Amino acid sequence: MWMVYLKELKEVIRDKKTMFFMILLPLLIFPVIFGGVVYFTSKATEEAKTKTLTYAIENPQAASQLNEALLSEKGLERIDLPENQTITDWIKAEQADFVLVVPEDYSNKPLETGSNELQLYYNGAGFNAIKQRLNTLIEPIATASRTQAFESLQVNETQQQKLLEPIILTEVNVADKRENLGEIVGGMVAYVVFILCLQGAMIPAADLGAGEKERGTLETLLISPIDRHKLVLGKFFTIATAGVTTSLVTVLSMAVWGILVGQSLAIEAITEFMGAIGFVDFLLIFLMLVPVVAIFSAILLSLSIYAKTFKEAQGYMGPMMMVIIVPIILALMPGIKLEGVWAWVPLTNVALAMKELIKGTMDYFQLIAIFGSTAIIAGLLLGFCVFWFNKEKVLFR
Amino acid sequence: MIEITQLAKKFAVENPKKLSEQEQKDPRLKGKYFHSVRDVSLKCEKGQVLGLLGPNGAGKTTTLRMLSTALKPDSGDIKIDGRSVVSTPLIARKSIGFLSGATGLYGRLTGRENITYFGQLHGMSKKVISNKIDELASLLELETFLDRKCDNYSTGMKQKTAIARAVIHDPDLVVLDEPTTGLDIMAAQTVLDFIQRLKSKGIPVIFSTHHLQEVAELCDRVCVISHGQTGFDGTLNEFKALAPASLNQSFLSVIAGSNN
Numbered sequence: 003m004w005m006v007y008l009k010e011l012k013e014v015i016r017d018k019k020t021m022f023f024m025i026l027l028p029l030l031i032f033p034v035i036f037g038g039v040v041y042f043t044s045k046a047t048e049e050a051k052t053k054t055l056t057y058a059i060e061n062p063q064a065a066s067q068l069n070e071a072l073l074s075e076k077g078l079e080r081i082d083l084p085e086n087q088t089i090t091d092w093i094k095a096e097q098a099d100f101v102l103v104v105p106e107d108y109s110n111k112p113l114e115t116g117s118n119e120l121q122l123y124y125n126g127a128g129f130n131a132i133k134q135r136l137n138t139l140i141e142p143i144a145t146a147s148r149t150q151a152f153e154s155l156q157v158n159e160t161q162q163q164k165l166l167e168p169i170i171l172t173e174v175n176v177a178d179k180r181e182n183l184g185e186i187v188g189g190m191v192a193y194v195v196f197i198l199c200l201q202g203a204m205i206p207a208a209d210l211g212a213g214e215k216e217r218g219t220l221e222t223l224l225i226s227p228i229d230r231h232k233l234v235l236g237k238f239f240t241i242a243t244a245g246v247t248t249s250l251v252t253v254l255s256m257a258v259w260g261i262l263v264g265q266s267l268a269i270e271a272i273t274e275f276m277g278a279i280g281f282v283d284f285l286l287i288f289l290m291l292v293p294v295v296a297i298f299s300a301i302l303l304s305l306s307i308y309a310k311t312f313k314e315a316q317g318y319m320g321p322m323m324m325v326i327i328v329p330i331i332l333a334l335m336p337g338i339k340l341e342g343v344w345a346w347v348p349l350t351n352v353a354l355a356m357k358e359l360i361k362g363t364m365d366y367f368q369l370i371a372i373f374g375s376t377a378i379i380a381g382l383l384l385g386f387c388v389f390w391f392n393k394e395k396v397l398f399r
Numbered sequence: 400m401i402e403i404t405q406l407a408k409k410f411a412v413e414n415p416k417k418l419s420e421q422e423q424k425d426p427r428l429k430g431k432y433f434h435s436v437r438d439v440s441l442k443c444e445k446g447q448v449l450g451l452l453g454p455n456g457a458g459k460t461t462t463l464r465m466l467s468t469a470l471k472p473d474s475g476d477i478k479i480d481g482r483s484v485v486s487t488p489l490i491a492r493k494s495i496g497f498l499s500g501a502t503g504l505y506g507r508l509t510g511r512e513n514i515t516y517f518g519q520l521h522g523m524s525k526k527v528i529s530n531k532i533d534e535l536a537s538l539l540e541l542e543t544f545l546d547r548k549c550d551n552y553s554t555g556m557k558q559k560t561a562i563a564r565a566v567i568h569d570p571d572l573v574v575l576d577e578p579t580t581g582l583d584i585m586a587a588q589t590v591l592d593f594i595q596r597l598k599s600k601g602i603p604v605i606f607s608t609h610h611l612q613e614v615a616e617l618c619d620r621v622c623v624i625s626h627g628q629t630g631f632d633g634t635l636n637e638f639k640a641l642a643p644a645s646l647n648q649s650f651l652s653v654i655a656g657s658n659n
Contacts, residue, residue: 005519009508016507218503222564225467226520227492394470395411 006228006236010210014244020205024244028198028252033259050131055099058083058092064108065118071139072102078135089123100124100132110143113151180278184361187275189334191287191360192353194256195249196330197323199291200298202248203241204319207299210237211306212315215397224397231388234303238384241299242292249291283359286369290352293376297348298326300383304390310399329353340364345371348379401466401572401603406439406475407627408461425456427627435461437627439475443603443620448594450614450635451607452650453624459607460499462624463576466605467497479572493521496570498578502561506550510541510560513549514567521568528567535563538596539589555586562593573597575606579613591617611646623653630657 014020056079062069072078081098083089089101101123109115120140124132152162175182214220223233302319309315326349333353338344340354345368355372358364390396409432412418418428427434436458443449453459464470466477468488477484484491504513511532518528536542539559544552549560558578566573575594579587594617597604608614614621614635621638623631630653631638642648 005516009505009512009516012512013505013507217506218499218501219505221464221467221469221499222497222502222517222561223520225469225492225495225497226517227489227522228520229489398464398470 003232003236003239006233007239010206010237010240011243013209014206014240017205017209020209020244023205024202024248025251028202028248029255031255046129047131050129051135052077054079055132055135056081056097058098058101059104060101061104061106061108064106065104065120067110067143068104068140071143075139093123093125096125099130100136102136110147111151112147113154178362180275181361181363183275184357184363188357188360189353191253191256192333192356193330195252195291195356196294196326196349196353198252199245199249199295200302200323200326203245203295203298203302204316206244207241207302207306208309208312208315208319209306210240211303212309212312213306215307215309216311220397230391234384234388234391238296238299238303238387241303242295245295245298246291249295250288253287278362279360283362283364286364287356287359290355290372290376293373293380294349294352296380297376297383300380300387304383304387307387307391308396308399333357340368346375348375352376400445400478400480401441401443401605402478403439403441403462403466404476404478406436406462406465406477407434407473408436408458408465408470409434409473422456425626435627436465436472436624439622439624439627439629441605441620441622441629441632443605445603446598446601447619448598448604448606448617449620449622450618451605451622451624452609452611452614453607453630454654457624458627459624460576461627463497463574463605463607464499467495467499467574468492469497469499493568494571496565496568496573498561498565498573498575504549504552504557504560504564507548509548510545510552510556510563513560514564517564518567523568531567531569532563535566539563539593555582555589558582558586559589562590566597571602573602573604573606575604577607577609579608579610611650615646623650623657625654625657628657630654 014024054077057072058081059069059072060083062072073080083092083098083101089103092098093101103121103123105118105120107115108118112118122133122136124130149162152165157165214223224230301322305318305322306315309318329347329349330353332338332347332350338350338354340351340358344354345351351368351372355364355368412428412431412433415423415428415431422428422433425433427437439458439462441449441451451459451463461470465472466484468484468491471488472485479491479494482491484495504510505516508516514532514535515525515528518531519525523531532545536545539562541556541559541563544556545560549557552560562575562578565575573594575590578590578594582590591613594604594606598617618635620634621631622629623638631641638649639646640649642652
């Protein structure tokens with residue numbers, strides 16, 4: 003069996019395409035995703051903040067203070083609204099970035115006239131910072147009016163504070179940082195690890211079954227004096243190794259980049275969070291992956307040996323990705339916890355357990371159910387795989 | 400001695416309507432089953448070379464696959480020196496060297512690694528394998544390319560390596576399915592020389608072919624299969640005697656006889 007395993011592994015390592023999906027992709031995908039998101043978001047935000055905006059204003063004379071502030075603001079260019087056009091059409095035609103409508107009864111005395119309602123017309127379909135930029139101009143004027151009103155009522159500063167916030171809701175979250183972050187990150191980790199595990203195992207799986215058929219090496223292998231189950235196990239372990247390697251590289255890449263991003267951007271929460279997850283938790287996450295990978299490998303190998311060609315095998319494996327997503331999504335749903343029946347639902351229970359381990363709230367007693375159910379299913383699937391490998395109908399389709 | 404008696408093998412046909420017109424007319428198609436081999440019997444003594452002849456789709460490959468233990472017969476038996484291949488396939492595999500028609504190599508491994516792998520599967524030690532490879536390399540002229548990856552081999556190189564792989568464990572019987580098909584004259588001659596060498600060493604060889612010239616050159620016995628049944632099983636001289644004009648005529652007379 004180990005002879006088959008070592009030979010298959012040698013072939014996998016020599017295959018550039020497989021190595022790309024197994025190692026390079028998980029290594030590079032996270033810096034690319036993190037970097038890409040940070041770069042494009044900051045670029046778009048910066049652009050939205052500094053871009054010169056064209057605008058029109060109705061009744062500027064009613065709010066002279068605001069009008070002056072708008073005129074003196076760099077990055078705003080006033081144009082006139084054509085008479086024969088409605089504001090909505092004008093904005094939609096992209097003739098201006100926004101139009102501000104000031105009511106005729108605008109006043110700086112809120113105690114006498116109530117609040118002023120300015121209308122801002124803009125196209126919100128894309129990312130923009132119009133409201134934010136206008137607020138920085140409006141806010142000082144509004145504050146000045148408010149302070150003036152309070153002063154006329156002879157309300158001192160402390161009273162002003164209390165009047166503005168008569169009820170304060172202070173949150174006291176007893177969950178620690180790890181639990182909070184773990185709830186978000188934990189679910190995602192299971193998702194990413196499962197998918198990449200499957201992805202990493204897919205190409206070697208297709209090659210080890212259907213690939214042998216396509217190359218014409220299967221027949222020679224079948225008539226060599228080795229028990230069929232040893233042959234299956236050798237191939238099975240190769241696929242499992244590929245899957246585990248991919249997920250390990252993924253988790254490591256995620257951890258390393260997480261720490262790097264945390265430290266370089268001085269995000270203390272991330273650094274603390276990474277430090278809080280102990281070695282035992284990482285080990286348990288890895289150990290739980292073993293039966294999961296066994297399930298994936300057995301299914302992939304069964305599909306692969308049934309297919310006539312590499313392409314056909316990949317055709318069967320594609321939909322498997324969709325099937326795998328269902329139990330992971332279940333684990334992400336609110337209200338589903340690692341207890342009762344859910345501890346026995348395969349894949350969902352592992353995804354839930356990964357989340358619990360990362361959060362640091364794992365009920366270790368549930369590990370029996372998790373390992374039990376996953377190992378039973380993996381064993382049954384492996385048994386099926388051996389049975390499948392003995393069927394002439396499958397081997398000589 | 401190799402003795403095949405009344406071998407039969409049928410395959411389930413998922414959708415008979417999808418078969419070609421010729422296949423649908425084949426008398427071997429009965430309901431949802433295609434009786435690929437119905438009754439094949441043949442004999443080959445030690446040191447003899449047997450040529451297995453028959454039109455395309457006659458059941459030659461299925462017969463050889465059963466002989467090599469890749470397929471399990473529905474009925475009949477195959478005996479090598481009195482031991483049943485059907486009841487003890489794992490033991491039989493150690494004594495058979497098989498080269499299938501569409502055989503391939505692991506492209507990402509070198510020729511040497513390919514041969515070594517199968518030697519190891521046969522339970523041979525690394526040293527024995529290495530010595531055997533050296534011997535086969537000089538016999539089959541593999542030295543120049545043996546340590547290159549098989550992806551870059553020509554058809555002839557592949558076939559020579561595949562032959563070396565099939566006989567690495569010194570089998571008691573060598574089975575070759577159309578070993579010269581698709582090869583150029585030089586490569587084909589290497590294969591024929593190799594069969595000749597096996598013969599001189601007393602190792603029986605059963606090989607299927609469409610080239611009657613190869614049969615005339617190498618074979619002691621001839622077996623013709625038509626529609627999954629043995630149409631002829633005898634010595635080369637007996638085969639020649641069927642139609643003195645040529646071997647082609649002998650072959651055609653057997654096929655005509657089994658069609659009637």
